[in-house]
Amino acid sequence: MPNTTIKSYHRTKIDYIRDSEEITGRAGYVLNIITGCRHRCPYCYARTMVLNGRLQGHRSYPYGFEPTYHPDRVGPIGGKKKFLFLNDMGDVGGEWAWRIFGSSLTVEPEDIADAMREFAGENPKHICLLLTKNPAWFRYGPWPDNVYCGFTATNNRELQERLTEILKHVPADKVWMSLEPWQDDEAPMIPTPVAWITIGGLSGINPTPVSPATMEWLENNRVEIPRFVKANSGWDGIRKEYPDTW
Numbered sequence: 001m002p003n004t005t006i007k008s009y010h011r012t013k014i015d016y017i018r019d020s021e022e023i024t025g026r027a028g029y030v031l032n033i034i035t036g037c038r039h040r041c042p043y044c045y046a047r048t049m050v051l052n053g054r055l056q057g058h059r060s061y062p063y064g065f066e067p068t069y070h071p072d073r074v075g076p077i078g079g080k081k082k083f084l085f086l087n088d089m090g091d092v093g094g095e096w097a098w099r100i101f102g103s104s105l106t107v108e109p110e111d112i113a114d115a116m117r118e119f120a121g122e123n124p125k126h127i128c129l130l131l132t133k134n135p136a137w138f139r140y141g142p143w144p145d146n147v148y149c150g151f152t153a154t155n156n157r158e159l160q161e162r163l164t165e166i167l168k169h170v171p172a173d174k175v176w177m178s179l180e181p182w183q184d185d186e187a188p189m190i191p192t193p194v195a196w197i198t199i200g201g202l203s204g205i206n207p208t209p210v211s212p213a214t215m216e217w218l219e220n221n222r223v224e225i226p227r228f229v230k231a232n233s234g235w236d237g238i239r240k241e242y243p244d245t246w
């Protein structure tokens, strides 16, 4: 397996990755072993960047935003302990055929799980984040200890359904929730403690903060789970928390 080069992972403006080093000592990077997605969320910044923005025509996206697996990015990464988001430009749990970068062949969702597991196994000192709207995909575990399995939710219905699903496959202390853009009038209702929460509002041309009830929830810190509150939440406090074990 080739040694992964600095060109394969890079700094990011995603604040909970960018700010990791000042809190945990682990520098944060995005890697993108997979790219692309077919969910078509209306708020998707990744899709817009690839199809209409600064990544249009980029050599990493020869198939546009079609789901693509980049096998050359699976390999050991040296240096200090890092915090690596393995799929900020696509949904790792997509239940579709994935094109292999530079090939006419495809691989299946379980092959993507194997690749992520292989990467994590080759990089045991780095924390690896995975994120999906489809937590049923985590059934392709087991997942190494350095992998944190994440799902996104924008309202309480999604949160309850997806939390129930992910806990069938992953222990709660290895689960993180990306509550962004949080669009529920109510604050998040979290029945089971998980490892970590990130929460934010809607970015882009029509930025929208989280609801007043959610602001109040943020203010009063009613849940004993480490939380990173994104600037786009609109909340005027600062909370940049990460799990102690990181």
Ligand code: SF4
Pocket: 036, 037, 038, 039, 040, 041, 043, 044, 045, 046, 047, 089, 090, 091, 133
């Ligand atoms: S799941 Fe993520 S990558 Fe896919 S369309 Fe939605 S926001 Fe974009």
